[in-house]
Amino acid sequence: MPSKSSARLAALTVAAVCAASAVTLASPAHAESVRIHDIQGDTRISPYAGQQVTDVTGIVTGIRTYGSSRGFWIQDPNPDADPATSEGVFVFTGSTPQGVAVGDAVTVSGTVTEFVPGGTASGNQSLTEITRPTVTVVSRGNPVPAATRIDARSVPAAYTPAGDPAANGSVNALPLRPDRYALDLYESLEGMNVQVSDARVVGATDPYTELWVTVKPWENRTLRGGTVYGSYDDRNTGRLQIQSLGRAADFPDANVGDTLAGTTAGPLDFNQFGGYTLVAGELGTLKSKDQRRESTRRQHTGELAIATYNVENLDPSDGTFAAHADAIVRHLRSPDIVSLEEIQDNNGSTDDGTVAADETVAGLIDAIEAAGGPRYDWRSVDPADKADGGEPGGNIRQVFLFDPERVSFTDRAGGDATTAVGVAKVRGKAALTHSPGRIDPTSHAFENSRKPLAGEFVFRGRTVIVIANHFASKGGDQSLTSQYQPPSRGSETQRHLQAKAVHDFTAKVLKTQKNADVVVLGDINDFEFSTTTKILEGRDTLWSAVKSLPRSERYSYVYQGNSQVLDQILISPSIRRGGTFSYDSVHINAEFHDQISDHDPQILRFRP
Structure with a gap:
C-alpha cells in the first residue's frame, strides 16, 4: 500500500x-x-x-x-x-x-x-x-530486504567449475551451483544485499578507497593476518573486495591483519579490478592490529648480504627518498649489495630522450648516508630510450648498490644497452666479459622489457656473480574471476623466454666453473611455484630460496587479497649446498595502506 x-x-x-x-x-x-x-x-x-x-x-x-x-x-x-x-x-x-x-x-x-x-x-x-x-x-520508506550473510560456513571450498570446452572454456552458460563453488555462490547473490561480519583485512586500503577482507579466517593464513596464494588450484575462496557508497574521506585506512568489526553490508557488485565486490552502505568499524613493519637481522662479519628491492618508479621528483633510505638502513640493515628495480631516469616520466639515472641514484645514496647507512657506490647500464617498457618516458632499469667498505666491484668495460655480456674463464674461474653487462639485450625475449643486469663482485676474496632482473609484468592476463576457467595467463609466454635466457646464461657460468657462486634476483613477476620459476631453476642450476621459508611466510606482494611471491632470490648449488644461507622476506610495504612501494624487499645472507 x-x-x-x-x-x-x-x-x-x-x-x-x-x-x-x-x-x-x-x-x-x-x-x-x-x-x-x-x-x-x-x-x-x-x-x-x-x-x-x-x-x-x-x-x-x-x-x-x-x-x-x-x-x-x-x-x-x-x-x-x-x-x-x-x-x-x-x-x-x-x-x-x-x-x-x-x-x-x-x-x-x-x-x-x-x-x-x-x-x-x-x-x-x-x-x-x-x-x-x-x-x-x-x-517510500519500506524495509530494505535483509542482507544475506556471507561467511566461512556459506562459502564453498571449491573456487569455480572448469569452463565448458565447447565454449572455449567459458563458464557463462553453466548452471550455477552455489552450494559447490564459491564463484557460483557470489554470482547467485549478484546485485543482492549481502553482509560480512568481523571480517579480517587481507588487502590494505588502496588509493581507490577499496580493501579486501576474508570471510575464512584460517584459509591459508599468514603469520601477520593475510592469506597466502600458494597454488593455481587454491585461489582462496573467502576473499571479497570492499568498497563504500559513502564519502571517500570516511573510508578506513586499513592494513593487512586489521578487522572490519561489526557488520559491513550492501549490494554485491562485479567490477573489472576486483571481481565480486561488496559496495557497503553500512561499513564496519576498523579495529587495528597495530601491524608493524618488519626488520631483518644484520649480517655477520663473514656473511654477504644481498637484497632485491623494487622501489616503484623512483625518480628525482619523488618525495620518498628518505623513506626508501630508512627501509634500506633500518629494516634491511644496510645490505652489502642491493639490486634496485624500477629506477627511472633523471626526469622521470618526461619523455624527452633522457636515459641517464645518475641523479636518481645519487639522491637515494645521499638519503641512505643521511639515515646512518654506508656511502654506497653503484653500477648500472643505461637502457636505450623507450626500449625497456614501464611508465612511458621513465626508462626504468635495474641498478646495483654496493658498500665499498665490504664489497668490491670488478669493472670490465664494454657493457652498454645493446651489447650482450658473455662468460669467460680467467685463471680457471668464471668471469663476465663485461661488468656490468646486460644479458641478451637484443633478444625478442626482452622486447619492451627490462634486460637482466649482470655484475661481478668480490667479497673476502671470493667472486660472486649477481644477475638483477625485472621480468615482464602480468598485464593482460585474465583475472581469477574470469568467465574463462582456468583463466589464461598469456603474459607468461614472454617470462618463460626471459627465464630460459637467464637460466642458460647461468648454466654457462656453472659449466665454466662448477662451484661458482651465482645469485639471480629481482622482480620476477611470477610465483615460486610457476613454470617461469621452474624454467629459471632448471635442473640443479638455480633454486628459489624463498622456498626455504615456511609456506605461511612466502610472499612479497599483495594483490586482490592474495599474499603472493613476485620477488625472488635464486641461488646456485654451491650456495645452497653450503648450508650457510638464510633468507628473509621483509614485510614493510605490501601489507600497508601507506606503502612507499607495492613490493616487499627480499634479502639473502650466506658465507661465500
Whole structure:
C-alpha cells in the first residue's frame, strides 16, 4: 500500500537524469511483470539479455552517485525457492540518479544488458543490468530486504567449475551451483544485499578507497593476518573486495591483519579490478592490529648480504627518498649489495630522450648516508630510450648498490644497452666479459622489457656473480574471476623466454666453473611455484630460496587479497649446498595502506 506522502506525489514526474533514463512516480507494477530472479536466471547470462522488460518490481537497496557506473540496486523482497537465481539487479542510469532513495519500492522498465567490465577482450564475467530505465516510485520508506550473510560456513571450498570446452572454456552458460563453488555462490547473490561480519583485512586500503577482507579466517593464513596464494588450484575462496557508497574521506585506512568489526553490508557488485565486490552502505568499524613493519637481522662479519628491492618508479621528483633510505638502513640493515628495480631516469616520466639515472641514484645514496647507512657506490647500464617498457618516458632499469667498505666491484668495460655480456674463464674461474653487462639485450625475449643486469663482485676474496632482473609484468592476463576457467595467463609466454635466457646464461657460468657462486634476483613477476620459476631453476642450476621459508611466510606482494611471491632470490648449488644461507622476506610495504612501494624487499645472507 502506498504511503500518504507517496500518494501525494503520484502524478509528479522527475526530470530525466540523462537521455538514457527517466524517473516517474506513479501506480504499482502490473502483476504479470517479469521478476528480478527471472531476469537473473540460473546461469551467469540473463535469459532476457538484450530484451525490453516492463515494470520489474523491487526495493532500492543502494545508490551509487560517483564514478562511471552510476545507478542504483533493487531487490525483490519476495524471493523464489531457487538458490541459484539472484533477487537483486543493478539499474544503470549513467549519471547521478534523481528521485529515488534507499527503501523506495519501485518498478523499472528498460533493457536487460550484460555489461562486461573492461570489455569483452578482458575475458571478464559480465554484470546483469537494466539500462535506459524508466523508473516509477510506488512507495517510500519500506524495509530494505535483509542482507544475506556471507561467511566461512556459506562459502564453498571449491573456487569455480572448469569452463565448458565447447565454449572455449567459458563458464557463462553453466548452471550455477552455489552450494559447490564459491564463484557460483557470489554470482547467485549478484546485485543482492549481502553482509560480512568481523571480517579480517587481507588487502590494505588502496588509493581507490577499496580493501579486501576474508570471510575464512584460517584459509591459508599468514603469520601477520593475510592469506597466502600458494597454488593455481587454491585461489582462496573467502576473499571479497570492499568498497563504500559513502564519502571517500570516511573510508578506513586499513592494513593487512586489521578487522572490519561489526557488520559491513550492501549490494554485491562485479567490477573489472576486483571481481565480486561488496559496495557497503553500512561499513564496519576498523579495529587495528597495530601491524608493524618488519626488520631483518644484520649480517655477520663473514656473511654477504644481498637484497632485491623494487622501489616503484623512483625518480628525482619523488618525495620518498628518505623513506626508501630508512627501509634500506633500518629494516634491511644496510645490505652489502642491493639490486634496485624500477629506477627511472633523471626526469622521470618526461619523455624527452633522457636515459641517464645518475641523479636518481645519487639522491637515494645521499638519503641512505643521511639515515646512518654506508656511502654506497653503484653500477648500472643505461637502457636505450623507450626500449625497456614501464611508465612511458621513465626508462626504468635495474641498478646495483654496493658498500665499498665490504664489497668490491670488478669493472670490465664494454657493457652498454645493446651489447650482450658473455662468460669467460680467467685463471680457471668464471668471469663476465663485461661488468656490468646486460644479458641478451637484443633478444625478442626482452622486447619492451627490462634486460637482466649482470655484475661481478668480490667479497673476502671470493667472486660472486649477481644477475638483477625485472621480468615482464602480468598485464593482460585474465583475472581469477574470469568467465574463462582456468583463466589464461598469456603474459607468461614472454617470462618463460626471459627465464630460459637467464637460466642458460647461468648454466654457462656453472659449466665454466662448477662451484661458482651465482645469485639471480629481482622482480620476477611470477610465483615460486610457476613454470617461469621452474624454467629459471632448471635442473640443479638455480633454486628459489624463498622456498626455504615456511609456506605461511612466502610472499612479497599483495594483490586482490592474495599474499603472493613476485620477488625472488635464486641461488646456485654451491650456495645452497653450503648450508650457510638464510633468507628473509621483509614485510614493510605490501601489507600497508601507506606503502612507499607495492613490493616487499627480499634479502639473502650466506658465507661465500
